[in-house]
Structure formats: structure tokens, C-alpha cells
Amino acid sequence: MNAINGPRVFELRRSVYTTKQGSDSVALFFNKIKRLWEELAILKPEPAAALNGEERMMKFLMGLGDKYDAIMNQIFLMDLLPTVAKTYSMVSEVEKRRVLQSTALEEADNTVMQIKNYTENRQQVVAGRGGFRRREDKSHLKCENYGRIVHVKAGYFKLVGYP
Numbered sequence: 001m002n003a004i005n006g007p008r009v010f011e012l013r014r015s016v017y018t019t020k021q022g023s024d025s026v027a028l029f030f031n032k033i034k035r036l037w038e039e040l041a042i043l044k045p046e047p048a049a050a051l052n053g054e055e056r057m058m059k060f061l062m063g064l065g066d067k068y069d070a071i072m073n074q075i076f077l078m079d080l081l082p083t084v085a086k087t088y089s090m091v092s093e094v095e096k097r098r099v100l101q102s103t104a105l106e107e108a109d110n111t112v113m114q115i116k117n118y119t120e121n122r123q124q125v126v127a128g129r130g131g132f133r134r135r136e137d138k139s140h141l142k143c144e145n146y147g148r149i150v151h152v153k154a155g156y157f158k159l160v161g162y163p
Contacts, residue, residue: 005043012040021065026095030088033060056084061091068094 016036021029037056061072071094075087082090142148145159 009040009044012036012043016040016059017062020063026064026088026092029063030060030092033063053083054081057081057087060084060087064091067098070094 016033019029019033019036024032057075061068061075064072068091071091075082075090
């Protein structure tokens with residue numbers, strides 16, 4: 001490493017260790033850290049051991065948000081740690097599932113709200129026509145002619161004539 005590249009190499013290494021995902025997508029975060037690795041490799045070619053995939057994978061995982069703790073734990077439980085590319089793929093799949101689930105929940109919430117609004121509007125329309133009315137209790141009525149409950153002779157046009 002020459003003296004001209006020294007400050008830039010230091011800055012890049014610091015960025016690699018301190019870059020966090022924040023509100024970025026996994027893809028955007030991964031591309032940021034990958035660009036830092038690539039620029040660092042150009043400015044200071046290091047032995048293969050210093051830039052091994054496991055070290056990069058660890059740095060990538062360290063920068064992820066807390067919501068990826070579950071997938072990180074799964075990765076660390078593997079007998080053989082995956083490559084950086086495989087790790088990125090696994091984390092990206094988790095993010096995609098989360099986005100799909102949140103979209104489905106939003107759509108369900110929207111549907112519930114539409115039904116609620118429809119019901120409220122329907123109740124207002126009914127209430128606007130004279131308020132809510134309970135059906136009159138007719139259980140005490142009995143038809144004199146047929147003996148049926150809740151019916152009266154006045155309701156049978158055959159008996160009383162058509163209007």
C-alpha cells in the first residue's frame with residue numbers, strides 16, 4: 001500500500017465495518033458493501049486469506065437490521081457456512097416473504113375497511129329512512145280460519161278479497 005492510497009484504504013475499511021442496512025432494502029445494502037469491497041481490492045490487493053468469503057459474509061450479516069436475526073441464527077447453525085452470495089440469497093428471500101406478507105396484510109386491512117365503511121354507510125341509509133325499526137312481535141296473533149300463528153285472516157286475499 002502506498003502513502004497516497006493509505007487514507008482512502010482506511011476510509012474504505014471503516015466504511016465496510018460501519019455500514020448498516022438502515023431503511024435500505026437488502027439488495028441496496030448488499031450492493032453498497034460489495035462496491036466497498038471491490039474498491040478496497042483495487043486499491044490494496046490483499047492475500048486471499050484476508051478477503052475470504054467467510055469474513056465478507058460476517059461483515060454483511062453484521063450490517064443487517066435486527067429483523068434478520070432469525071435467518072442469521074439459521075446461517076450460524078449450519079455445519080458449513082455459506083458463501084457471501086448464498087447468504088445474500090437467503091436473506092433476500094426472507095425480505096421478499098416479508099414484503100409479500102405485509103402486502104397481503106395491507107390488502108386484507110383494506111378489504112376489512114371497505115366492508116366496515118359499506119356497513120356503516122348502509123346503516124346510515126337505513127337510519128335515514130326513519131331509524132331502525134324492530135319487527136313488530138306478532139307471536140300472539142293466530143289466524144281464525146287456518147289456525148296458523150303470526151297470520152291473521154286479513155292477510156289472506158282469498159278470504160277477504162283482493163284490493
